[in-house]
Amino acid sequence: MTEQRPRTRIQKRNTAAIFEAALEVFSQHGFRGATLDQIAKAAGLSKPNLLYYFPSKEAIHVALLSKLMDTWLDPLRALDADGEPIEELLAYVRRKLQMSRDFPRESRLFANEIVQGAPRMIAAIEGELKALVDEKAALIEGWIAAGKIAAVHPYHLIFSIWSLTQHYADFDVQVRAILGGETVDPFPQAEEYLETLFTRLLSPVTGQV
Amino acid sequence: MTEQRPRTRIQKRNTAAIFEAALEVFSQHGFRGATLDQIAKAAGLSKPNLLYYFPSKEAIHVALLSKLMDTWLDPLRALDADGEPIEELLAYVRRKLQMSRDFPRESRLFANEIVQGAPRMIAAIEGELKALVDEKAALIEGWIAAGKIAAVHPYHLIFSIWSLTQHYADFDVQVRAILGGETVDPFPQAEEYLETLFTRLLSPVTGQV
DNA sequence: GTCTATATTAAGATAGAC
DNA sequence: GTCTATCTTAATATAGAC
Numbered sequence: 001m002t003e004q005r006p007r008t009r010i011q012k013r014n015t016a017a018i019f020e021a022a023l024e025v026f027s028q029h030g031f032r033g034a035t036l037d038q039i040a041k042a043a044g045l046s047k048p049n050l051l052y053y054f055p056s057k058e059a060i061h062v063a064l065l066s067k068l069m070d071t072w073l074d075p076l077r078a079l080d081a082d083g084e085p086i087e088e089l090l091a092y093v094r095r096k097l098q099m100s101r102d103f104p105r106e107s108r109l110f111a112n113e114i115v116q117g118a119p120r121m122i123a124a125i126e127g128e129l130k131a132l133v134d135e136k137a138a139l140i141e142g143w144i145a146a147g148k149i150a151a152v153h154p155y156h157l158i159f160s161i162w163s164l165t166q167h168y169a170d171f172d173v174q175v176r177a178i179l180g181g182e183t184v185d186p187f188p189q190a191e192e193y194l195e196t197l198f199t200r201l202l203s204p205v206t207g208q209v
Numbered sequence: 210m211t212e213q214r215p216r217t218r219i220q221k222r223n224t225a226a227i228f229e230a231a232l233e234v235f236s237q238h239g240f241r242g243a244t245l246d247q248i249a250k251a252a253g254l255s256k257p258n259l260l261y262y263f264p265s266k267e268a269i270h271v272a273l274l275s276k277l278m279d280t281w282l283d284p285l286r287a288l289d290a291d292g293e294p295i296e297e298l299l300a301y302v303r304r305k306l307q308m309s310r311d312f313p314r315e316s317r318l319f320a321n322e323i324v325q326g327a328p329r330m331i332a333a334i335e336g337e338l339k340a341l342v343d344e345k346a347a348l349i350e351g352w353i354a355a356g357k358i359a360a361v362h363p364y365h366l367i368f369s370i371w372s373l374t375q376h377y378a379d380f381d382v383q384v385r386a387i388l389g390g391e392t393v394d395p396f397p398q399a400e401e402y403l404e405t406l407f408t409r410l411l412s413p414v415t416g417q418v
Numbered sequence: 419g420t421c422t423a424t425a426t427t428a429a430g431a432t433a434g435a436c
Numbered sequence: 437g438t439c440t441a442t443c444t445t446a447a448t449a450t451a452g453a454c
Contacts, residue, residue, distance in 0.1 A: 009437080029325060033241030035429060049438055051431065086329060111324050115317050115379050116239060125386045133387050150409075155388060156402035163376035164369055170324050171372070177334045178342050193365035200359075200409045219419080244447060256421055260449065 011053075012142055017043040022064050027105040029122070030112040031061055062120050065113065065174035068106050069124055074130055075099060078159075081139050084149040089140075093161055093194050101187045111118035113116050133158055149202045164194055220262075226252040227262055231273050236314040239321040240270050240329070249368055271329050274322065277315050278333055280343055284308060285367075290348050294357040295411050298349075302370055302403050310396045316378035358411045373403055388412035 005062035006012040015038050025034045036057055040050045054060045075095035080088055100107055113121050133155065140154035168175060168190050215221040230251035232244045245266055249256045263269045284304035289297055309316055322330050329372065349363035377384060377399050384395050 030239050069231055086369055108324050113322050114383050118382050130387050153398055153402045162375055163372045168373035173327050174323050174334055180340050189362055193362045197410050201406050208277055
C-alpha cells in the first residue's frame with residue numbers, strides 16, 4: 001500500500017524513474033491496461049526490482065495519483081481573492097490550458113481513473129478536491145454578489161473550465177484528427193476561443209445606456 | 210473481426226443481449242479492464258457461447274463502437290441550416306446534454322477509447338466524424354458571415370459543446386462528489402448554465418446604441 | 419447453438435542466489 | 437539492491453460432445 005521512502009541517491013533515482021515510467025504507461029493504457037512489464041522496461045528496471053520499491057501495481061498507481069494531485073490543483077489554488085475577478089478567472093483558464101499542453105499525460109491519467117469511477121481516487125475527490133472547490137466557489141459567489149462578474153453557477157463554472165481545457169489533453173487525438181493532420185497546433189486557437197468564451201460569459205451585464 | 214449477421218429470433222435476442230452487456234462492462238472498465246467472463250455473465254450466456262457470436266473480445270468491442278457511432282452523431286446531424294442559428298445551436302447543446310443524462314455509458318465507452326488514443330476508432334474519427342464536423346463547421350461559418358451569430362472558431366465551438374456536455378457523463382462521479390452527495394441532480398443546473406453560456410457567447414454583438 | 423472441459427498465454431507477485 | 441527463475445492466477449480462446 002505504501003511506497004518506501006527513498007533514502008539513498010540510487011533509491012531516489014529509481015523511484016523517480018518508476019514514477020515517470022508509470023505516468024507514461026498508466027496514462028496511455030489505464031490502470032488495468034498497463035502491465036508491470038511495460039513499466040519496468042520504461043523505468044529501466046527488472047520486474048522484481050520494481051516490486052522492491054513498491055509492493056504492488058496498485059501501490060504504484062495510488063502513489064502516482066497522490067503525488068500528482070497536489071500539482072494538479074495548483075492552478076485553482078492560485079485563484080486570488082484580491083485580484084481583478086475576470087482577469088483572475090481568465091488567468092486560471094490560461095494556466096489550466098497550459099497544463100493540458102504541457103502535461104497531457106497527467107490529465108489523461110486522471111481522466112482514465114475518473115471515467116472508470118475513480119475507484120482509487122474517490123476519497124481525494126470527496127476530501128481535498130471538494131474542500132478546495134467549495135472554497136473557490138464561495139469566492140466566486142462573492143464576486144457575483146459584488147457585481148464584479150455576471151451571475152453564473154460557480155460550481156458549474158469551475159466544471160466548465162475543467163472540461164473545456166482538459167478536453168485538449170484527454171481528447172487530443174480526436175481534436176487533431178478533426179482539425180486535420182499533424183500540422184495544426186490546436187492550443188493557440190483554443191486559447192483565443194476560450195478567452196472569448198469566458199470574457200463574454202463573465203462580463204457583468206452593463207445597464208442599458 | 211466481423212460479427213455474424215443475426216438471422217433467427219434467438220440470434221437476434223442473444224446478439225442484443227451481448228451488445229447490452231458489452232456496453233455495460235466496456236464503458237465501466239475500458240477495453241482492457243473488461244473480461245469475457247463479465248460480459249458473458251451479464252449477457253446470460255456461457256463464455257464459449259459468447260464466442261460463437263463474435264470471434265473475439267476485440268470483435269465485440271469494435272462492433273459495439275460502430276453500432277453506437279451512428280446514434281451518437283445524431284444530435285450534430287440534426288443541426289439544421291434552415292433553423293434560427295442561435296436556437297439551433299442551443300438545441301444541439303440541449304440534445305447533447307440529454308444524451309449525457311440518458312446514455313452515460315455510451316459517452317464513457319467513447320471517452321475510454323479516445324483517452325487511450327482511439328486505437329479501434331481512429332478510422333471512424335478521421336472519416337465519418339471529420340466529414341460531419343467539416344460540414345457543420347461550414348454551416349456555422351455561414352451563420353457568422355451572415356451576422357446571425359457572433360464570430361467564434363467553428364471547430365472549437367463544436368469541441369466546446371462536446372466537452373461541456375459529455376463532462377456530465379464521463380466525470381459524473383466527480384461532479385456528484387463535489388456537488389455533495391446523491392441528493393443533487395446536476396443536469397437541471399447544467400442545462401441552465403450551458404444555456405446562459407452559449408447564449409452570451411453566440412449572441413451577435415449589437416452596435417452601440 | 420450451447421455446454422463442459424481444457425489448452426495457452428499473459429501478468430502479478432515471490433524465492434532465493436549474488 | 438538487483439537479478440534469474442519460478443509460482444500462481446486469471447483470461448482469451450478452442451475442442452469436441454450433445
